[in-house]
Amino acid sequence: MLEVKDLHVTVEDKAILKGLNLTINAGEVHAIMGPNGAGKSTLSAVIAGKDGYEVTQGTILFEGQDVLEMEIEERARAGLLLGFQYPVEIPGVKNIYLLKAALNAQRAARGEGEIPAPEFMKLVREKSAEMKMDPSFLQRAVNEGFSGGEKKRNEILQMLVLQPKLAMLDEIDSGLDIDAMKVVADGVNSLRDANRAILLVTHYQRLLNHIEPDHVHVLVDGRIVKSGDKDLALELEARGYDWVLEGSAA
């Protein structure tokens, strides 16, 4: 589904990713872990098309399409969605506006008509309930005045409504208490199926107790230095990143 090859990225002339390779197949959940500053967030940001990142080398293919040639909104419509570490507050834009406009944009890209109002209302009510969000949140401006946990739940709500093929979640666990973590994890787990993939970017292992990954990668200094299964995350938790660094340097 996603194929990242030899990806080099600079931010303000500073090399952040230095030849990263990653392949994600449908049905898989991948977790990228690593110390601060390793480039974890850069990877998902580049895939999602955020400004300020320059790709100097390498390719990103999503279902065979060259992602780097696609506009930001085209990537989202194709099914690539990024849940932000720091979701932006958008004063005055109601959640409901964002959800409906985004869903209709996706449908239009697939050649489908706009979603009928009753169907849409049923959908957003169900999904808000799953995220334990009061329907009044739908009328509120996107993330405005939301607590950290509410913002993260709102990111997942968008995922549940838009049903991306590849959901990328950047530090979705940061700032969550255990109850909120459970709700967020349940939401993410409900996205899991054979046709979809999930990419988790996280600093801590605890998220992975709730969302069990198939593959765990350790990103250090712009490159994936070690890959394994979920046990690798536990080992990192126990032994720290230095252990991997020493291993890779050897």
Add this chain to the structure above:
Amino acid sequence: MSAPERFLERLTARRAEDPSWVAARRQAGAARFEAMGFPTRRDEEWKYTDVRRIAEGDFALATDAAFDTARFDEQRLDIDAYRLVLVDGVFSAELSRLDGLPAGVSVEPLSKAMAANHEAVGGSLGRLAGVDFSPFTALNTAFAEEGVIVRLAPGTVVDKPIYVLLLSRANERPVMSHPRVLIEAGARAEATIVEHYSGEPDAANFTNVVTEVLLDRGAIVDHYKLQEAALTDLHVASIHVDQGRDSRFNSYNLNLGGALVRTDLVTDINAEGAEAAYNGLFFVQGRQHVDNHTLVNHNAPRTFSNENYKGVLDDRSRGVFNGKVFVKKDAQQIEAYQNNANLLLSDRAEIDTKPELVIYADDVKCSHGATTGQLDEEAVYALRSRGIDEPMARALLTLAFVGEVMDKVRLNIIAERVERAVAGRLPDRFNLADLVETAEAIQEA
């Protein structure tokens, strides 16, 4: 014949049997208007607004209040209210609904009050808006023959809004009207008053309205001016407010319509504890020109004002915001905040904004600011990252910009109407009316 003479000629032809106090006022207004003439752009107060389209016009006076019923139902706010309707400045008893007013509340057409030679009308009318304020108030004083007199006895809380609908027809020959509104709120009285300007799409008339609002101790008045007239209509308005101790005046000046609109809003906060809030929104397109001049006079200590005006300008439209806050010497411990933010949707739209603070006291909290610009690019990105294309993202953020003023509007029916109008007026590819309706439907469900 000069332009003022040409205008005043209509007056001579029209009025004959006024009570003497009315006749004296008319003469004073006419004399002052003739002496001042129409303002030109050399006048500082009219620097950005050219009124030649009015001065060079030839406007008759309407003689009847007939209005198409189907269109009336379409234009009026569907609101449970006491309603008084003027059509091209002529009172329509047929379209008005003034029955069932609670005790202590009087709402009557100006003509009736004048015919009854109402002494009280003679007393308060013109107390705040004298003939010297501007040539247009002088002209209004000369011509005013219809309007609304609202009186609230002390302690009266009006259960429903008082809704004044001023309709403009697409006449064969354009007409002018000079409505006069007087609101006198007794001590601790409370009321919501809506002035709604609307009409037929091709109306090209000239409306020159003057509103005076007097708030006695502890009175609370919400005043709406909703301008939805045809994009060919000419409109000049001034609103003059006098606030007594602990009173509260909330103004909502919402402007969508009109070819040329000038509104002056002046509040004198004359006693301690009084508060004024100015909420303003204008959305202009095509070649619309909207000029808002606001003034708050803090004449007493411990008074409070808060002003927030927003403008959205598209195509080749032009906006003017001139907001002045004046704090008198010894008016200590006042708070005055003022903000004007404008959004330009087109390279050819233009806004001239001038916030001004003039402070002669030293113990005050004041702030003011004006911003004009484009949308928050981070927000644009956040929306695009969900698959929303860039024009649509910008449209959503425009609607949001408007929403910040609409959130303050307490009459939901008006907030929804303005939001819908803005959504519908954004270029077709931006059409968000469907989203607004969905949100309303979910809210109601």
